[in-house]
Every structure is written in structure tokens, then in C-alpha cells.
Amino acid sequence: GAVVSQHPSWVICKSGTSVKIECRSLDFQAxxxxxxxxxxxxxxxxxxxxxxxxKATYEQGVEKDKFLINHASLTLSTLTxxxxxxxxxxxxxxxxxLSLSSASGMGEQYFGPGTRLTVT
Amino acid sequence: RKExxxxxxxxxxxxxxxxxxxxxxxxxxxxxxxxxxxxxRKEPKLLMSVYSSGNEDGRFTAQLNxxxxxxxxxxxxxxxxxxxTYLCVVVQGGKxxxxxxxxxxxxx
Numbered sequence: 409g410a411v412v413s414q415h416p417s418w419v420i421c422k423s424g425t426s427v428k429i430e431c432r433s434l435d436f437q438a439x440x441x442x443x444x445x446x447x448x449x450x451x452x453x454x455x456x457x458x459x460x461x462x463k464a465t466y467e468q469g470v471e472k473d474k475f476l477i478n479h480a481s482l483t484l485s486t487l488t489x490x491x492x493x494x495x496x497x498x499x500x501x502x503x504x505x506l507s508l509s510s511a512s513g514m515g516e517q518y519f520g521p522g523t524r525l526t527v528t
Numbered sequence: 529r530k531e532x533x534x535x536x537x538x539x540x541x542x543x544x545x546x547x548x549x550x551x552x553x554x555x556x557x558x559x560x561x562x563x564x565x566x567x568x569r570k571e572p573k574l575l576m577s578v579y580s581s582g583n584e585d586g587r588f589t590a591q592l593n594x595x596x597x598x599x600x601x602x603x604x605x606x607x608x609x610x611x612x613t614y615l616c617v618v619v620q621g622g623k624x625x626x627x628x629x630x631x632x633x634x635x636x
Contacts, residue, residue, distance in 0.1 A: 451627055452572065520571060521570065522571050
């Protein structure tokens with residue numbers, strides 16, 4: 409199956425600093441990537457949809473100036489958590505979809521291994 | 529009301545048991561339905577799609593009832609390796625909406 413990587417896999421940073429997370433599709437081109445966040449014992453929540461060459465679409469309640477998304481190429485999307493605070497500590501997961509041409513294609517999202525962010 | 533609701537569990541069952549998970553969704557316009565599996569501190573992985581006609585893959589059977597907006601997953605002959613969190617996922621407006629997940633622990 410398709411492979412999606414994320415880097416770093418975990419990061420600890422001090423409050424007020426910025427953290428960049430990379431999401432790469434290794435063996436396919438993804439025009440659309442998705443960024444999720446998951447707090448302990450909770451469901452994955454979609455933060456934003458990242459489209460190559462255009463601005464990301466953010467979900468309601470997600471601050472676009474705090475969570476900067478850049479999708480510069482068909483294989484790379486980055487999420488930067490700016491001025492991180494302890495409440496931003498979470499599991500951040502990206503995914504990429506091979507096909508958006510059908511409803512079933514939307515379900516065939518391939519997830520990266522996730523990045524565990526801890527802000528002290 | 530949550531868009532996708534699941535019993536969080538945990539479900540503690542012995543090896544060989546049959547276990548059933550339920551899920552309800554609120555938006556009748558939902559397009560597609562899936563079960564994902566998520567191991568502790570790992571990313572979710574697609575387990576199977578869910579169709580109105582039912583879908584069986586080995587020990588796993590998924591069922592969709594559109595009228596009741598209800599999705600189920602049945603696991604027969606549970607294995608230790610089935611221990612994980614099972615996520616009910618609904619596609620709405622081109623987006624994946626995840627349930628909270630149901631935790632399963634299979635004991636020897």
C-alpha cells in the first residue's frame with residue numbers, strides 16, 4: 409500500500425517556541441493531504457485540508473495563524489505550530505488520499521505514523 | 529450530539545470470544561462508512577469498508593443500517609492480536625469523521 413511518513417515522530421519543546429512537522433507521501437503524489445489532531449482517549453479531529461499549491465482549508469475552531477500549513481509539492485505538506493503552549497500537546501497525524509473521485513476513494517486515506525508533541 | 533458515537537469500552541474478552549461493536553451517526557447524508565483499527569500510540573489503519581449488504585473479511589463482519597443510521601462490527605474467534613481501539617468512520621462532505629473509538633482487550 410501507499411506509504412506516508414512524518415517527521416519528527418515525537419518532539420518536546422518549551423512554551424512559546426514553534427514546531428514544524430513534515431508529512432511526506434513516499435511512493436505516490438498526493439494533491440490533497442489532511443492534518444488531524446488526537447487528544448488522549450478522544451477521536452481524531454480534522455484540523456485542515458492541505459491542497460498543493462493553494463491555501464489550506466481549516467475546520468471551524470482551528471486558528472489558521474497558529475497552525476500554519478504549507479503544501480509546497482505533491483509529496484510534502486508541513487504543519488507549523490506557532491508559539492506552542494501546553495494545551496497544544498497532542499498527537500498530530502497527517503494523511504493523504506490516493507483518489508478523491510469517489511466517496512469510497514475518500515476512505516482510502518493513508519495515515520502517517522503521527523507526531524507526538526509535548527509542550528512544557 | 530456527536531456526529532459519530534461509539535461505546536468507548538473497554539471491552540475485555542477472553543480469546544475465542546465473539547464481540548460486537550456498535551456505532552451511530554447523526555447525519556443521514558453521510559456517504560461512506562468504514563472501520564479503522566488503531567493500536568496504542570500508532571496511526572489508524574483501515575480495517576474494512578461497510579456496506580448495506582454487509583461485508584465479511586475472515587473473522588470480521590461489518591454491517592450498515594442506513595434507516596437506523598447504525599453501523600456494526602462483529603469479531604469472531606477473538607485473538608490476542610485483535611486488542612486495539614476500533615474507530616467507526618463516516619464520510620460527510622468529503623471528510624472523514626471519526627468516532628471516539630471502542631477499546632478492545634483480548635485476554636488469554
